[in-house]
Amino acid sequence: MSNETVGPQDGYSVTSREAQEIVGEHAAAGNGTAERHAHLVNKSRERHLSGATRPMYARHWLLGPTPRHAVPEEGMPPTTAYHLIHDELILDGSSRFNLATFCSTWMEPEAHKLITETLDKNMIDKDEYPQTAELEMRCVHMLAKLWHSPDAEGTIGTSTIGSSEACMLGGLALKWAWRERRKMAGLATDLDDASVRPNLVMGTNTQVCWHKFCRYWDVEAREVAVEESEVVTDPERAAAACDENTIGVVSVLGSTFTGHYEDVAGLSVALDRLQERTGLDIPIHVDGASGGFVAPFLQPELVWDFQLPRVKSINTSGHKYGLVYPGVGWVIWRELKDLHPELVFNVDYLGGSMPTLAINFSRPASQVVAQYYNLIRLGKAGYRAVHEACQEVAVELARQIGELGPFEILSEGRDLPVISWTLKKPEAMGWSLYDLSDRLRDRGWQVPAYRMPANRQAMVIMRVVVRNGFTHDLAGMLVRDIQRHLKWFENQPGFRSLTDGTGFHH
C-alpha cells in the first residue's frame, strides 16, 4: 500500500492509493450509462496519471450517498473523512460571537499541546498514570486552600466531568450525612420508613442539575420562590423552608439567570438562628459553578466559602471561569469527615490504594492536566487579571446598553462578569427581547433571551456572559448592532413579535 502524495501537499491532495480508489468508485457507481462510466474512468485515470488533484467537492464520498443515520458499509480515506466532518462543522456558530455560554472557548497553545499529549490517558487509571493522579490531587488541595478549608491538605475532593456531576456528589454526601444524623438521633430514615422523604431546599433560580439530582436520587426539591423585585433566593425564606428531613440548602454563587451571587453568609446566619430555635443543624452546599473561580480573585473580601463552618461542600466548573475547555468540574468537602466513607471507593494506586469517588468511571485526563496548567501558569495574579479584564468590559457594556434607552439593567457585572437587562416597558414596544435576540443573529451574535424562573416568569431578560477574549472592541460592535436593530424595529410599525424564544441559556 503506497501512501505517497500525487498532488500538491495542501491537505486536499489525494494519495495514489486514494486516486485508484476514486477510479474504482466511478467504475462501480452504476448510476448512468456504460459510456458515461467509461468516460469518468478515463478522466479519473488521466488525472491520476498526470498527478492532478481531484477537486475536494467532486470526490465520490462527498457527492453521496453516504448514509447520515446508519453506519456506512464501506469506509473512506482519512483525509476525505476529515474534510467531510471539518467542513460540516464550519456551519456551527462562531464561539467569538457566542455570548450565551459560560464555558471557555479559548486556551493558550501550550495548553492545547498538553491536552493533545494527554488525550490517551484515562483519569480513572490511577495506577497506570500516577503522575496524572498526583496533578489531580494538587488541584483539589489548591482549590481547598483557595476556599479556606480548615484542613486544605487533608480534606477530600475530586475532579468530575463538570459541575453537574460534582453537584450529584455534593447532594449525595448531604443525603448520606442526613441519614447518619437521623441514625445517631435514633430517628427513622427513608431506608427504614418509606414515609420519611428527604428534601433539599433551593431557590427556583437554581440550575437544572439540582432538579436532576432530586429526581435521580429521589429527594424532594423544596423550591423557594424568587419573589417580585428579587433576583436571588431570600435567606430567611430558605431557612423557613427547612425541616427535620432537609438534607441541606443549596446556595448559588453566580445565578445563571443574572450572574448575581446569592447571600451565602446571610443564609448561614439564618440557619444559625433556625438551629437556636429548633435544634436543626442544616448544612450548606455552595454551587460555585462560575463563582468558585471568580470570587476568590475579584471579591476576595466576600465571605461565602469554608470560612463559614456551615458550608460543607463546594462545586465549581473548571471549564467556566476556571478557563479550561469543556470537560472538567470539581467538588471539595470542607473536611474529610464531611464526606460519608460509604461514598468513597478505593482503587489500586502504585501498589497501595487511593480513594476515589465519582459517578463516571473512564474520563479523559487531559482536562485535569489543563486545569493544573492554568493554575500554575496564571497563578492568583493571572486569574485576577483575566477576570478583571472581563469585568471591566462587562461594566462598560452594561453602561452603554443602559444608555440606549429602552433597557433596564438588572446586573452590570459586579458579581460575575455577566450582565443582564430587561425592557422597561415591554407592552409598549411592539417587539420583544426574543425578537432582538433573533435579529442579533444576522451577524452571528448569540445573545439569549429567556424568562425569569417561576413566579417571575412574566419578565423576559437578556444576558451576556463576558469571557476571556471578549474585548471592548467586540462589545462596541455589539452595542452598534443593537442600535441598528432598535432603528429597524422603529421603522416596522406592522412588525409581528415573537413571544417565546429558543431558550439557549445554560
Ligand SMILES: *Cc1c(COP(=O)(O)O)cnc(C)c1O
Ligand atoms: C453551569 C452551571 C451548572 C452546571 O455545570 P456544568 O459544568 O455545565 O455541568 C450548575 N450550576 C450552575 C450555577 C451553573 O452555572
